[in-house]
Amino acid sequence: MATWFTEKQTESFGITAKINRSLHKEQTDFQNLEMLETEEWGNMLVLDDMVMTTEKDEFVYHEMMAHVPLFTHPSPKEVLVVGGGDGGVIREVLKHPSVKQATLVEIDGKVIEYSKQYLPSIAGALEDERVAVKVEDGFMHIAESERKYDVIMVDSTEPVGPAVQLFSKGFYEGIAKALKEDGIFVAQTDNPWFKSDLIRQVYSDVKETFPITKVYTANIPTYPSGLWTFTMGSKIYDPLQVAEDRFHDIETNYYTKELHTASFALPKFVKDLTEGEGR
Amino acid sequence: MATWFTEKQTESFGITAKINRSLHKEQTDFQNLEMLETEEWGNMLVLDDMVMTTEKDEFVYHEMMAHVPLFTHPSPKEVLVVGGGDGGVIREVLKHPSVKQATLVEIDGKVIEYSKQYLPSIAGALEDERVAVKVEDGFMHIAESERKYDVIMVDSTEPVGPAVQLFSKGFYEGIAKALKEDGIFVAQTDNPWFKSDLIRQVYSDVKETFPITKVYTANIPTYPSGLWTFTMGSKIYDPLQVAEDRFHDIETNYYTKELHTASFALPKFVKDLTEGEGR
Incomplete structure (x- = not known):
């Protein structure tokens, strides 16, 4: 089964990206941090469910x-x-x-x-x-x-x-x-x-x-x-x-x-x- | 239950939009045509599952x-x-x-x-x-x-x-x-x-x-x-x-x-x- 990460950029619109695997996930002292390996964008840093950066863009x-x-x-x-x-x-x-x-x-x-x-x-x-x-x-x-x-x-x-x-x-x-x-x-x-x-x-x-x-x-x-x-x-x-x-x-x-x-x-x-x- | 339309823009990436309702859908002589009422973008024309235009953008x-x-x-x-x-x-x-x-x-x-x-x-x-x-x-x-x-x-x-x-x-x-x-x-x-x-x-x-x-x-x-x-x-x-x-x-x-x-x-x-x- 394929896993997809979806960021709801507004209440009713978002992007969705296929995930190969989650590399790391933790609640830091400041925010929720997740590092995902995506198919399209390479590794992707996500903070509080928002895409911060990806290797490709x-x-x-x-x-x-x-x-x-x-x-x-x-x-x-x-x-x-x-x-x-x-x-x-x-x-x-x-x-x-x-x-x-x-x-x-x-x-x-x-x-x-x-x-x-x-x-x-x-x-x-x-x-x-x-x-x-x-x-x-x-x-x-x-x-x-x-x-x-x-x-x-x-x-x-x-x-x-x-x-x-x-x-x-x-x-x-x-x-x-x-x-x-x-x-x-x-x-x-x-x-x-x-x-x-x-x-x-x-x-x-x-x-x-x-x-x-x-x-x-x-x-x-x-x-x-x-x-x-x-x-x-x-x-x-x-x-x-x-x-x-x-x-x-x-x-x-x-x-x-x-x-x-x-x-x-x-x-x-x-x-x-x-x-x-x-x- | 909310309905969402997702366009896979590539095999592993796409956009997803909340749908209020489908206004019309048919297979024409040339393509699949669908008109959707979306929450974020107003009415949206979709041909062969690809967004063609929306009222908002x-x-x-x-x-x-x-x-x-x-x-x-x-x-x-x-x-x-x-x-x-x-x-x-x-x-x-x-x-x-x-x-x-x-x-x-x-x-x-x-x-x-x-x-x-x-x-x-x-x-x-x-x-x-x-x-x-x-x-x-x-x-x-x-x-x-x-x-x-x-x-x-x-x-x-x-x-x-x-x-x-x-x-x-x-x-x-x-x-x-x-x-x-x-x-x-x-x-x-x-x-x-x-x-x-x-x-x-x-x-x-x-x-x-x-x-x-x-x-x-x-x-x-x-x-x-x-x-x-x-x-x-x-x-x-x-x-x-x-x-x-x-x-x-x-x-x-x-x-x-x-x-x-x-x-x-x-x-x-x-x-x-x-x-x-x-x-």
Whole structure:
């Protein structure tokens, strides 16, 4: 008998994937963690019944979270990733030679442990000597940091469970303080088909703190609707005004310098979430 | 007990949607047709167990198939839609005042009949006086047409069943003949996650017939992977060289003139399908 994992992305819609076997399952101190071997997507990390990443499509999310802000900044040296215990964003960060240190702050050490074991192509980067891994509360880490980072990336779960604080206005103010005077911040902000209110709220909150606030998108087939948004807050640098010679060749499977710019061209109904009141 | 419709988009992955009720189901002369009332997406047209369109997300596909070629052409007057019996592409075509006649050639009259009944916001456009509806074989219609159309859009099902001929090189050659000297053609060409070979093949075939061949994408949440491709063949006009004053305001929910250009910026792994051999 075939086993299928189904994620109900809404009350009445979901995805379903054939499972070869469950590799690991446990209730951690923070969430329900499961590692599944799927037929279509390779190994898949599931937290609280939501797909976090898979071996086959992980490159989209990780490349787009890392390279858009890192190429927007002229010379990122100190980079912080909040969440992202699978290590995928860190792996992409390390492709930028200007980066001197990449700090990962993940609240749930079990995510790191089982990603290293079952997602080695993603988590292997955590062993790099430029990486500092801290198993602690990202909200607290941000509160205690001042003018320290060039780029901060918030690679969180959905705003339920351990990540709920990471979608608050106070958190964005803390991030602004933790960034240097020309720092850039980016967060994953879910999808516009089922979570339009969240995108509108985050955009509005970030905009009150950062002079340049923009939303960009990427296609992630195992995430709800396949259309994912990222919200960027920047103190000085405009992601749409990157000097042509700033882009250097890096090995990617999704990101290109053309897509860097194109990903900010939003579908009309998404653009409307970032414009005016009552739209 | 709740009823769910599951489309297996591959052997080991799919989407699943809660069904309120089945509105109609029959085996037509060409395919299995089912109209479902879903909780998440409104009414949904399913052909041979594949989602064709839904009331909630149909605007993406229909706008992107119609407006990209129609704004690329400086003054489209005669437009042909092959397939597309739901009427959605025709509805978008009619938003262009230059269009004198929009011809729909759909092989399966039942698709038109039940779309009019259950998808009136989509199929209503078929009643417009500028529209000519022909229930006949699109392949034959193309073979019998010469220098007739400014823009031809192929809104087909997947290359199985009645649509298999619509993905052949001979068909593209027929389209080139049926188009005027400065005509433009576009076809839906499935998704790059599960059907990369199809995209590579169609791109290669179209390129042998049309001087300007380009692929663009759109996010369609109820289609496999959520990332859909369209392949455009054009005799003269470049979709990336549209004069700024060519764009006029039309009411859309997805298409914008910025997205017109941005949709041609392909993810690296999709771009690779259109470049070189053996990649």
